[in-house]
Amino acid sequence: MSLNDLDERIVHALAEDARRSYADIGAEVGLSAPAVKRRVDRLLATGAITGFTVRVDPAALGWETEAFVEIYCRHKTSPEAIKRGLERYPEVAAASTVTGEADAVVQIYAEDVRHFERVLERIAGEPFVERTKSVLVLSPLLRRYGAGAPA
Amino acid sequence: MSLNDLDERIVHALAEDARRSYADIGAEVGLSAPAVKRRVDRLLATGAITGFTVRVDPAALGWETEAFVEIYCRHKTSPEAIKRGLERYPEVAAASTVTGEADAVVQIYAEDVRHFERVLERIAGEPFVERTKSVLVLSPLLRRYGAGAPA
DNA sequence: AGTGAAATGCCCGCCGT
DNA sequence: ACGGCGGGCATTTCACT
Numbered sequence: 001m002s003l004n005d006l007d008e009r010i011v012h013a014l015a016e017d018a019r020r021s022y023a024d025i026g027a028e029v030g031l032s033a034p035a036v037k038r039r040v041d042r043l044l045a046t047g048a049i050t051g052f053t054v055r056v057d058p059a060a061l062g063w064e065t066e067a068f069v070e071i072y073c074r075h076k077t078s079p080e081a082i083k084r085g086l087e088r089y090p091e092v093a094a095a096s097t098v099t100g101e102a103d104a105v106v107q108i109y110a111e112d113v114r115h116f117e118r119v120l121e122r123i124a125g126e127p128f129v130e131r132t133k134s135v136l137v138l139s140p141l142l143r144r145y146g147a148g149a150p151a
Numbered sequence: 152m153s154l155n156d157l158d159e160r161i162v163h164a165l166a167e168d169a170r171r172s173y174a175d176i177g178a179e180v181g182l183s184a185p186a187v188k189r190r191v192d193r194l195l196a197t198g199a200i201t202g203f204t205v206r207v208d209p210a211a212l213g214w215e216t217e218a219f220v221e222i223y224c225r226h227k228t229s230p231e232a233i234k235r236g237l238e239r240y241p242e243v244a245a246a247s248t249v250t251g252e253a254d255a256v257v258q259i260y261a262e263d264v265r266h267f268e269r270v271l272e273r274i275a276g277e278p279f280v281e282r283t284k285s286v287l288v289l290s291p292l293l294r295r296y297g298a299g300a301p302a
Numbered sequence: 303a304g305t306g307a308a309a310t311g312c313c314c315g316c317c318g319t
Numbered sequence: 320a321c322g323g324c325g326g327g328c329a330t331t332t333c334a335c336t
Contacts, residue, residue, distance in 0.1 A: 054162065092293060099289060182326090184326095185327080
């Protein structure tokens with residue numbers, strides 16, 4: 001599914017500030033407020049926009065530690081099994097199966113390094129996990145929409 | 152900075168659906184609409200909430216290919232230089248400096264693998280980049296926006 | 303365009319110090 | 320007594336038909 005250029009500009013405007021009024025966005029892209037609303041409704045219906053959220057500063061909420069964990073699974077572990085195993089952890093912000101040696105990459109937010117260590121131990125103890133390899137985030141440089149909890 | 156339990160519940164509600172009315176959220180957490188607004192305003196002022204945005208499905212927007220790229224820099228490259236170098240690419244969704252062998256991890260969205268290849272070549276050609284190592288995302292398993300509940 | 307709902311600003315009252 | 324915080328009301332702006 002390919003999107004209109006107008007749709008793209010609307011999505012971009014909403015991604016920057018989802019609280020802008022339809023009239024305001026319309027003035028920018030050259031449409032009336034109702035026309036913008038119709039397009040946004042269509043974007044919601046087709047799934048291009050899946051919802052509205054807040055950008056949260058994890059550090060301000062006490063989630064000071066961020067990490068990427070590569071997971072190496074035992075053979076014959078389905079992506080669904082990995083998903084089911086990981087979604088029980090509130091600390092897991094994102095997870096994807098990937099190419100390369102590892103089977104999945106998991107993005108984790110924890111309160112501090114000690115908290116992260118506990119979570120990692122529990123994940124490493126999951127029956128489908130063979131071994132893990134983690135890197136800790138030192139400082140977030142860039143965070144745009146679509147990439148987990150932005151700073 | 153530590154947040155109130157009430158604030159946390161409000162943030163959680165907004166993270167799930169930022170379009171809920173203050174009255175609705177207030178009914179859930181036991182406050183009036185103006186009281187909720189005051190706390191949200193305070194969260195915005197203190198930086199705990201950094202803005203309102205839309206959840207976007209990259210695939211629906213035509214960004215079918217996602218990848219994680221580890222960047223190995225030449226010595227003495229500052230995080231700011233990496234940031235400046237990367238933020239010119241609209242395909243870069245997130246970037247962080249990390250521990251371990253690589254200097255930074257970059258999350259990239261591209262229209263297809265060919266597009267990703269072009270972007271990767273350009274990034275690899277940046278003066279501060281020594282070499283790169285990429286993994287392509289096969290399927291996104293989990294994607295949460297906003298932070299989960301504390302453990 | 304018109305209607306209705308939600309956000310916003312204001313004032314008051316409560317409870318803490 | 321004073322300051323922070325929540326409740327209720329009035330106004331206005333925006334969403335929706």
